[in-house]
Amino acid sequence: MKYEKDDIVTLVIEDMGADGEGIGKIDGFTFFVKDAVIGDKVEAKVMKVKKGYAYARLVRVVEPSPNRTEPKCPCHKQCGGCQIQALDYGAQLLYKEKKVRNNLLRIGGFSEEVLDRIMEPIVGMEHPYRYRNKAQFPMGTDKKGEIVTGFYAGRTHTIIPNTECVLGISENRDILEILIDYMKTYKVKPYDETAGTGVVRHVLIRKGFTTGEIMVCVVINGEHLPHEDKLAEALKKVKGMASISINVNTQKTNVIMGERCRTVWGSDTIKDVIHMQDGDGITFAISPLSFYQVNPVQTEKLYGIALDYAGLTGTETVWDLYCGIGTISLFMAKRAKQVYGVEIVEQAILDARMNAVRNGIDNVCFYVGKAEKVLPELYEKEGIYADVICVDPPRKGCDTACLETIRKMMPRRIVYVSCDSATLARDLKYLCANGYELQRARAVDLFSHTVHVESVVLITRKDE
Numbered sequence: 001m002k003y004e005k006d007d008i009v010t011l012v013i014e015d016m017g018a019d020g021e022g023i024g025k026i027d028g029f030t031f032f033v034k035d036a037v038i039g040d041k042v043e044a045k046v047m048k049v050k051k052g053y054a055y056a057r058l059v060r061v062v063e064p065s066p067n068r069t070e071p072k073c074p075c076h077k078q079c080g081g082c083q084i085q086a087l088d089y090g091a092q093l094l095y096k097e098k099k100v101r102n103n104l105l106r107i108g109g110f111s112e113e114v115l116d117r118i119m120e121p122i123v124g125m126e127h128p129y130r131y132r133n134k135a136q137f138p139m140g141t142d143k144k145g146e147i148v149t150g151f152y153a154g155r156t157h158t159i160i161p162n163t164e165c166v167l168g169i170s171e172n173r174d175i176l177e178i179l180i181d182y183m184k185t186y187k188v189k190p191y192d193e194t195a196g197t198g199v200v201r202h203v204l205i206r207k208g209f210t211t212g213e214i215m216v217c218v219v220i221n222g223e224h225l226p227h228e229d230k231l232a233e234a235l236k237k238v239k240g241m242a243s244i245s246i247n248v249n250t251q252k253t254n255v256i257m258g259e260r261c262r263t264v265w266g267s268d269t270i271k272d273v274i275h276m277q278d279g280d281g282i283t284f285a286i287s288p289l290s291f292y293q294v295n296p297v298q299t300e301k302l303y304g305i306a307l308d309y310a311g312l313t314g315t316e317t318v319w320d321l322y323c324g325i326g327t328i329s330l331f332m333a334k335r336a337k338q339v340y341g342v343e344i345v346e347q348a349i350l351d352a353r354m355n356a357v358r359n360g361i362d363n364v365c366f367y368v369g370k371a372e373k374v375l376p377e378l379y380e381k382e383g384i385y386a387d388v389i390c391v392d393p394p395r396k397g398c399d400t401a402c403l404e405t406i407r408k409m410m411p412r413r414i415v416y417v418s419c420d421s422a423t424l425a426r427d428l429k430y431l432c433a434n435g436y437e438l439q440r441a442r443a444v445d446l447f448s449h450t451v452h453v454e455s456v457v458l459i460t461r462k463d464e
């Protein structure tokens, strides 16, 4: 059977792809149907036909899947944030567990038997809403010229007006309303991406869940906002407000934050506390430019697993690569002899050092720079040593130069924390072809309702 554009097909969704799209087949021919969930019987309209497969648009759910649920957010279809909100939470967890497993199988080359033996059940959330401690809202204008803010529609830069995202904190709405009121009163224009004109680009809002402290950072195309004090005056009335700052980004780029921040009111940072499993807490100060995990409830569980996998007894030398503000480093330092952290963002390292001092931890040392540069250089020059190496890279995974040095350092254990299981699997394949063995793996749901999934893996030296 040959399909053509605009054909209407009826099919059962049997699987879901990496981006959350429904996948179904008719006589061996595959259809990808966005917004359809596993178990649905759907009617779909063919949009684009390729060799052996086609993309189709959901027309109607003929028989809803038992896994289908009513999304809480009215914008979930247009907004690029939540791809699988229509899938019931239990099924979301199964989908994510399978995603990690499939990548380890297909990209990592690990066998079904090994994965059956070593994979531990995914760690889900008890209350999978309002879990995000951070959001970055783009500011723009609608067709009528009114100021709008919300989220970019999937894969575009069109703003879907929405200040009530169900993943974010409820204070977001009040803060955004204050900002828009201020912009209207003082005729401050939102930034226009195409023309490169206007002022307010984005606003970053972050909250320390344990302290209640809130940070607002307004990203602007310029150095100053007119009547900055008036904005600060209105914002500081929001309960918990602790830090109001300006970030300067005058580049024509879709990178959200510029390099420079200036505090307008309050503190330069906000604080948050992460607890270890024995209840001991570590306090972190976080700057606008520093990375900090967005889901604090699950982060605690994630770090707990990483610490467990590290198997520390108090005598070990640990390297924490891609350490951010030193979160994992400080956790490990409590159980190790000495911890070294490496991170590319200078401000994050300044935060990390302050965080060590603040918590009275003195067996840590932090380096600024690329892991793939700092580590090989130190290895060549100083012959650095590690019992345990922890890596927590961004989505693109570890650079080859970094992996090569890790292999040469021959730590007994490597703990890999990953936000992209495809690059995780690729890097594990390399390390396991070079003397390491897969021991434990566990997915953690840090990003409920999205297709993203975090995982932690332990590999050990084969001769151990």
Ligand code: SAH
Pocket (backbone or CB within 6 Å): 291, 292, 293, 321, 322, 323, 324, 325, 326, 327, 328, 342, 343, 344, 345, 348, 369, 370, 371, 372, 392, 393, 394
């Ligand atoms: N472990 C930390 C941060 C993990 S996010 C935590 O859990 O909070 C990844 C971090 O890697 C970010 O802070 C990012 O700035 C940093 N990074 C990105 N590329 C890097 C590189 N090439 N070398 C070192 N750090 C890098």
